Amino acid sequence: MIKSNFVCLEGLRAWMAWWVVVGHAIHLAGVPVWIPQAASDFLTKGGVAVNVFIMISGFVITHLLVNKSEGYVAYITRRFFRIFPIYILCIVVSVAFVGMYEAVYAEPSWVFEKEMRGDRLLHQDENFFWHSIAHLTMLHGAIPESILKYASTTFLAPAWSLSLEWQFYLVAPLILFFMKRSLTCASFVCAALLVLGFASKALFATAYPFPSMLFLSIQFFLIGIISRLLFPTVAVLKEKVWPVAIPIIASMLFLRSIEGIIWTVFMVFCVVELDGVRMPRWLQRLQFVFGVNRVVRYFGACSYSTYLAHIPVFVLVVSLVGRFQDVGNQTVFQIAVLFAMLVTAVVSPLLYHWVEKPFIAVGKRIAINREAGRNG
Template sequence: MLQKRSIPGICSEAISISMSALIYNMKQPGIAVVNKEKLLALDGLRGWMALWVWVTHVVTMATLPLVKTHGIGMVLANGQYAVCVFILLSGFVISNSATTHSWGDFIIRRAFRLFPAYLICLAISVAIVGLSIELIEATPWPMMRIDDRLKYLHDSLEHFWPHLGLHVLLLHGLVPDSVLSSTSYAFMGQAWSLTLEWQYYLIAGLLMKLSFKSKHLGFELAVLIVLLMMAKVFTQPSFIASYLWLFYIGHLFWKHFDQHELWRYPVYFVISLAMGPKALAILLFGLIVYSSFHDGRLKHFFENRVSLFLGKISYGFYCVHMISIFLTGYVLIVVLKLDSRVLYAVLLISLSLVFSLVLSALLNRTVEQPMIRYARKITASKPR
């Protein structure tokens, strides 16, 4: 269905929905004000996006013939939309912390949120690089994107120490691929977006100061256009300039989270169509935010118990899911020597999901939550 709808058609529909919402809001002066710092639906959304990323990875490792640029593969084998939603979420939820705490306290809190679970998963990913290569080479059926995976795994070993040093600091996205091959995906492929997050945290305060110089739409669009132009020039996905425009839009959604300023959202969306299908993430994110205003069905779905559980463990799930996929696949192919493609696909998908859920819940309970509490304890209790 996705490929049959034109971008202009989607754009037109989005504008129509948003304008109708604006008219409705203007007719409802007594509508309740929603606390933008406590939108539970965004937690649920984060959980489902993490699950979407897992789907895109597991179906290709299960040797399902899905192409990320065609048909159903545009959804099931293409995680770029989910990652774009993650970026919008970060731009939105980080804005409050970045504007109410000192830069030092903000960085400490974000570091304790990001690094502990990540470093554990990085260490395991490094330890199983050889195993991962053996699994891919031993898989007897054609696998989509097999050459890409083998390349970044072999490059991880060939340039081991430079890759490891940069990954430990989460700064690998700052190094061009032309300088260090597979810099974005070495060891732990999904960590390309984590270095992106860390780079954003380091400069978020400056972006906030620039943003609050003016609330005028023309100023915001001028900044957005500059960021879009930067993204066209700097195309390495793990480098902040390639996605800073999307972080900025997430921040603008937070900045104008007011029932009388929702009309700005479709304007940001239309301008961002210059980036192609990635802009569709803005539409999805905007619909969730809009639903949160009016107690809509989307809000209730993303606030149900399953969604909130997925949201709670989403970061650990994102970090650990490839480890689960590789280890499960290794046992099935190399140890048990399964020769049924269908059975392999069914077992890999089902078992790796359970494995990922269990490990991420364990990470959340024993690592993430204690580190979050500790960071709050050592940073200033009073906002600046």
Template sequence: MRHIREYDGLRGIMAIWVLLGHFTSSIFLSIPHIPANLSNRQAVDVFIILSGFAIAVLIDRSHEPYGIYIARRALRIFPVYWVYLSASVAITLLLPFVWQDAPAGAMKEARSHILASSISYFWPNIATHIPALHSLIPDRIIPQGEYAFLGQAWSISLEWQFYLIAPFVIPALLAARRSWSMALGLLAVFLVLAFIGRAMPMGFVGRYAIFFAIGIATHHLLNWQKTRSIQISTIATIAIFVIGALVLLRVPSVLPISIWVAVSACVLAHINAYKSRLSQLLTSRVALWIGERSYSVYLAHMIPLTIGMNALEKAGIEEPITHAVSLLIITVLGTAALAYLSFRWIEQPFQRLGKQLSTRAQQAPA
């Protein structure tokens, strides 16, 4: 199967959605009937589906030993994560009152509480964030610990949990298609995870099993259709029917799932020699540039946003439009610069190191 560039572009657009949501919840302006944070957690839901798809592809193609697989995953997420975690800890210590002193913004109170808790439980937060296990710690043990320092990294912990178990779960899902006992066993596991999840933080992997499963199922759907030709009208009809059913049934998280269905329909159409307008948008140079650096964008953007808030507070800029435009410029330009640098000097070198480990393992004598 060809590399699916539409999903790369989708990743970039979702990263921008998260950035804009955090920006809009930090300004004085508001738009009636539109959530202050643009419901940007739904963009994270799409990221989670993407992760399920990408890991299913990796496991299906590489057949790596578990040690090599998890080492590559660790090299992919931890180096740049630790850099931005360190920078965020430093900002927390240097600007402890930045959100408390902010004149307005929908997230002012929540961010002030998170900042205070990050400092009050400083060392427990450090200890759980370094191995990215902070989304496993209940709020009653470390209050707000899931969002301490680098708030958006709650989903990094979630993805790391998935990476740890994926080589066992994905083959089991395949086996379940041929074995009733395996299917019943997996159903029991999902029920247990759902029960446990009620007492666990938002980033507990069991809460997102359905999203990972959608991504995994998409990989097998695309594999299934490789040797088949599907009419574009059929793809469009099925996609519209599925999205319509999701809306009518009021399925939770209907928006991220519908986004995934629409984009995957475009992918199927492109595989069958038709490139839609949406496909063209997702594979544009801008979308692909951001998509390639989306992990850095996702981790970096709160740093220039926080520094920008502090600078605007000190400058006494409170006029809503001037404040919003200034903060947007600082956030976008700062994020672009940080993402460019961390992608080039951290992400890419460690990705190459991971590939070298895999190559050496494959070339080693049995």
């Protein structure tokens, strides 16, 4: 059993969360003149960051299920209290800020996909009850556009990926149950899930604005799952891992798979994290800078709040600045958004300590009591 907590993945969460924040800031405020177009194009690839989040989820949930023996009810209770309280708080705040959201996101001419945002607000208002029910189940991302338009992105657009996570949480124990039985069974499960993934993309290409239904993103969950299941084998190689990683990274560069490059690098960092592993000093320094130093890890711990709260923070801060400055001027608007990013960096830790951690503790207590009752 590998007992490492893989703290470098906490650092990876920080980088990915803030990649999304920066990308959304650019979508809202436009590209500042001092950012080269190539850099802007890269920074707005928030989908890459979300895909990496999905791989992390596959890895971490597999690690939890492999190392922890608990019943399904206890497991899903812990997962529910991990994600639902902060999620529903941010949804409620977003609904309260809907008037400000319209002024900030649907009126300035430079806002990315401005017309879509206005149409989404209109549809959200007309179908408020059904959108509310869908979001309360956290299955809104599985609903196709033909049934409920904008189902995955109303109220709080980034929450589409939270629905995707919840869908995975619900079935992850079943997937792992079969994958751990034998290599043949694992191969069959992977092949079946990938076939479902390809079929879903073929059948539902236009049904979802984002890959918010489980099978549309299943390949990334599988990468995380397989990485964790194979990790004991990789860990045995230890010092031999990083030379093998170099050609993999080169291949990913050739295929233009940014997710693959990031994931491979951080898997090497995970090996470096293991006790008794001697790696080149330059690799240890990279691991420290990008994965395990205290600052990065701290913002990684707060990454969930960062990811969910940054849009409401943008809306509130820009609206407040608009009372004193002319945010109809794009430069002033960009400064307001930059200030909102700084506010996000303050608000996220507060939400983590005041909302996330207390409810995580509640979920843990309920799960422990549930397990005690089941075993007693």
